[in-house]
């Protein structure tokens with residue numbers, strides 16, 4: 535049974551894309567069949583793990599041009615053109631910015647991505663949707679299509695700023711468009727051994743309680759370098775602290791998915 539997880543936070547630079555890429559790769563390493571859906575017009579998930587930035591058809595083609603979803607799913611290949619086992623992507627680029635506008639006049643515009651992904655959901659174990667830094671129509675589409683939402687929080691000043699608005703959006707969607715939607719958890723990213731980081735962990739734990747994942751992603755320069763080689767951290771620096779953390783995190787994600795599904 536495929537499970538769809540949106541990675542969402544309307545703040546930019548909190549680690550959404552880094553998490554999508556490396557969680558996706560780690561889950562595939564664990565033997566899960568994974569589809570990364572790049573729903574951000576910046577296309578960072580696409581360029582960060584593939585050479586498909588200008589590939590067409592892409593997500594825009596499926597959303598707006600009615601191209602069948604099967605035609606926009608690509609197996610991921612590494613720099614040597616070798617297929618990365620069990621890892622697939624629906625790529626995006628700046629075209630997708632048009633979709634945010636063009637969808638406005640489409641009937642059932644909030645359900646478009648769900649309609650598309652439901653057709654292939656059962657072909658995968660996990661589908662990860664990267665979303666843009668806004669609460670616009672693309673993020674709403676991602677949340678409507680999802681079983682779970684995963685919220686990355688950067689261990690920085692104002693980490694929780696805007697969170698109440700995100701939670702309000704999630705609750706509205708749960709109430710009106712997708713009863714299924716649950717918060718899978720909150721992931722603390724870019725943690726460093728500073729008082730500030732520690733304060734953010736405490737604040738987040740006070741607010742989200744056991745929704746906070748035990749795994750914390752450290753600030754690790756390797757994680758920020760890997761995308762320029764279109765590599766996941768496991769290819770670029772497999773022994774780094776970042777790789778270690780995302781490997782642990784992937785296990786925790788699978789445990790939670792099983793747990794949450796069992797409760798339903």
Ligand code: ADP
Pocket residue numbers: 545546547548549550551552553578667723724725751752753754755757758759761776
């Ligand atoms: P978002 O998708 O939320 O905008 P990104 O994943 O693109 O955030 O991360 C923002 C920036 O921070 C990127 O340059 C990324 O490489 C870097 N980054 C993300 N996570 C880490 C980390 N744990 N350690 C160091 N740099 C990171």
Ligand code: MG
Pocket residue numbers: 550551552574578579664665
């Ligand atoms: Mg991003």
